[in-house]
Amino acid sequence: MKRVRIGLLGCGTVGGGLVELVRRNRGVVADRTGVELEVRRVLVRDPAKPRPVDRALVTTDPAAVLEDPEIDIVVELIGGIEPARTFVTRAIEGRKNVVTANKALLAASGGDLFRRAAERRVRIGFEASVCGGIPILRAIAAGLVGNRISALVGIVNGTCNLILTKMSEEKCSFAAALAEAQRLGFAEADPSLDVDGRDAAQKLQILAELAFGAKLDHAEFLVEGIRQVEAEDIRAAAELGYVIKHLAIGRDLGGELELRVHPALLPVVHPLAHVRHEFNSVLLRGDAVDEMIFTGKGAGSLPTASAVLSDIIEISRNGHGHEPSWHLPEAVDKPLAADLESKYYLRFPIRDVPGVIGLIATALGNHGVSISHASATLVxxxxxxxxxxxxxxxxxxxxxxxxxxxxxxxxxxxGPAVLLRIFEEGL
Ligand SMILES: NC(=O)c1ccc[n+]([C@@H]2O[C@H](COP(=O)([O-])OP(=O)(O)OC[C@H]3O[C@@H](n4cnc5c(N)ncnc54)[C@H](OP(=O)(O)O)[C@@H]3O)[C@@H](O)[C@H]2O)c1
Structure with a gap:
């Protein structure tokens, strides 16, 4: 039996989940893998907070974790860029393997951290950074390694999906659905990272870097959140046979990549249309496997801890001195497509005067845009x-x-026009 000692940085939602999961499933994990897990030290900000961990293990001194020679793996579950980046860098420089769930850190500094890790011959596990409990990164990097991946589309932000599900099924406004998501603990007091699309863009960056083998920067993606989605549009979409979802889309167009995050109309028969509430799902296409779909809980204490624990075990079994089986690319930039081709849903708030549809249709026609459906309703x-x-x-x-x-x-x-893209294809 191999004993592996974990140094935990952060013991909040995910860190607490990891402690609980190690306690609950230590025996079954040891039987399956030959690895016996021990949480040896836990760094937190406030030592007085109640936590599911022996108080004697808790510290507020980062060195107690980062410089303990007995610790084999440092698990970073603090979140944000700093001090997480400094702590992870110190762990790597001290030749410790690292596991992190921190998509913001990886999107900002992944390339640099992976370069350092390769130099020190240590590993960084990051399965939990995208889609919580769904083993999507390992699937792309290992299970599907024999494929060229040409496209992926995902619902990767559970908060947005919950809000849109509530707006659609309970016929409520964005504000009411957001308030309910906050009451249920699925949205932060400041929800902007989620509802403005930046969290999804960071996850798309990591997914696309692995899938397409290119170093990317989510600041260059087309990113829109869901604040502008109105009950009126959800109703109209339903009447036309669509449901509105917040999608992260990546396509390899050959010479260039198309990367975008935005709300879109999906036909009700599309597999992602059935992904409700806080669930996540990623549909991808590989040249050997064709289409594949992964669905599950994309956040939460135990689902995310499940992904963290899988990285700990993988690194424990193939750790120090081994080449990492997968990592984020440091270079290889591919240009992003400058324009986008799609079908669209448009809504124009108007003063009701005769001939208004004709005026709008003429202006669209002037720019080569043709129409498949037009209707007018009164407020x-x-x-x-x-x-x-x-x-x-x-x-x-x-x-x-x-x-x-x-x-x-x-x-x-x-009033201002509403533009929503229509996502029709399987992929
Ligand atoms: N929550 C999810 O469902 C989820 C899903 C996927 C990925 N993630 C990622 O997992 C990571 C952790 O998220 P979380 O939701 O578990 O966060 P959280 O509940 O806010 O926990 C953060 C922990 O870090 C500690 N901490 C914060 N700043 C610190 C500092 N300067 N020094 C030492 N300790 C510090 C906090 O200590 P105190 O307890 O003393 O305040 C707390 O224990 C993030 O990167 C997040 O993006 C989370």
């Missing part, structure tokens, strides 16, 4: 105000935006 209790809803055939987004610019100058427009 309840406001007989002079309405909405024109359009489905546009596949077109370049740059052309569509020029058309919207022209339409916005029409005197009949009563």
């Amino acid at each position: 309840e209790g406001r007989p002079d105000c309405g909405n024109v809803k359009i489905l546009a055939h596949r077109c370049l987004e740059s052309a569509l935006r020029r058309a919207i610019g022209e339409i916005s100058r029409l005197p009949v427009l009563a």
Whole structure:
């Protein structure tokens, strides 16, 4: 039996889950893997907080973990960039293997940390950084290593998915659904990282770096959150046979990559349309396996701890001195596509005057955008105000935006246009 001593940095939601999971499943893990796990030291900020760990193991001194020669693996579950980056760097420099769930750290400094780890011949496990309990990174990097992956699309932010599910099924506003998600503990007091799409963009960066073998920067992706999705659009989408989901999409177009995060209309029959509440799902296409879908809990104490524990075991069995079986790329930049081609849902708030659909259709036609559906509805209790809803055939987004610019100058427009992309293909 191999004994592996864990130094834990952070003992909050995921750290506490890991302590609980090690306690609960230590025996079964040892039987299966020959690795006996021991949590040896736990770094926290506030030593007085109650935690599921022996108080004697708790410390506020980082050196007690990072410089303990008995510790084999440092598990970083603090979150954010600093001091997590400093602690992880110190662990690597001290030739300790590292496991982290920190997508923000990896998106910002993954390349540098993996270079240092390779120099010191130590490993970084990061399965838990994307989609919590779903073993998607290991699937891409190991299980599907014999494939060229051409595309992936995922629901990778559980908070957005829960809010959109509630808006769709309980017919409530974004604000009401967000408040409910916060009450249930699925959204932070400051939800901007989630609802503005940046969390999903960081995860897409890590997924796409592994899938497409390119060093990427999520700051260059097209990123939109879900604040602008209104109950009116969810209702209209449902009437047209769609559901609105927040998607992370990556495609290898040959010479360039398309990377984007935004809400989109999905046909109700699409497999991702059935992923509800806080669940995550990633659909990808490999040239050998064709389409594959992975679904499960993308966050939470025990699901995320499950991914952390799998990294600890993998590193324990193939640890020091071995080449890492997979890691994030340091270089190989691929250009991102400058324009996007898609089908679109458009909504134009209007003052109800005769011929308004014709005016909008003409402006779209002026820019080569053709229409597959057009309808007008009145706003309840406001007989002079309405909405024109359009489905546009596949077109370049740059052309569509020029058309919207022209339409916005029409005197009949009563508010800003809403543009949502339609995701039709399996992938
Ligand atoms: N929560 C999830 O469902 C989930 C899912 C996937 C990935 N992740 C990732 O997992 C990581 C941890 O998330 P979490 O939700 O477990 O966070 P959390 O509940 O806020 O826990 C953070 C822990 O780090 C400790 N800490 C914070 N700053 C510190 C400092 N300067 N020095 C020492 N300790 C410090 C805190 O100590 P105190 O307890 O004393 O405050 C706390 O124990 C993040 O990178 C997150 O993105 C989380």
